[in-house]
Amino acid sequence: MLSMELRNEIKNLIIETLALEEISASDIKDDEPLFNEGLGLDSIDALELGMALKRKYNLTLSSNKEENKKHFYSVNTLCELVRSNQNG
Numbered sequence: 716m717l718s719m720e721l722r723n724e725i726k727n728l729i730i731e732t733l734a735l736e737e738i739s740a741s742d743i744k745d746d747e748p749l750f751n752e753g754l755g756l757d758s759i760d761a762l763e764l765g766m767a768l769k770r771k772y773n774l775t776l777s778s779n780k781e782e783n784k785k786h787f788y789s790v791n792t793l794c795e796l797v798r799s800n801q802n803g
Contacts, residue, residue, distance in 0.1 A: 720729055729790075732761050732767040739756050745790045753789070771796050 726740035729749070733756070747753040750761070752759065764787070768774050776781055786796040 720796075722790055725790055725793050725797070728767055728771060729764060732763055733778065743790060747789060749787060749789060749793075768793070768797070772800060773777075774800050 722745055723740050726743045729735065729743065730738060730740065743754060750756045756764070761783075765776055765783075770777065776786075786792055
């Protein structure tokens with residue numbers, strides 16, 4: 716099970732990185748899509764978020780675009796990525 720602490724950390728990272736001042740962490744659903752119909756992020760947001768995740772969690776992102784799309788789908792999938800990276 717994913718920790719609430721990590722979920723909230725990632726939600727706050729999204730808000731801070733992308734300057735989404737009009738929303739709070741509680742506005743972002745764990746399994747809601749971050750892009751298009753969900754939170755409405757775009758490819759520039761994805762790049763910024765990717766850089767923030769690399770800095771904060773020392774992540775190495777794949778060069779495989781489809782694989783990254785799966786990881787960046789929702790808060791839950793980002794949590795899984797961070798956890799699997801931390802566990803080696």
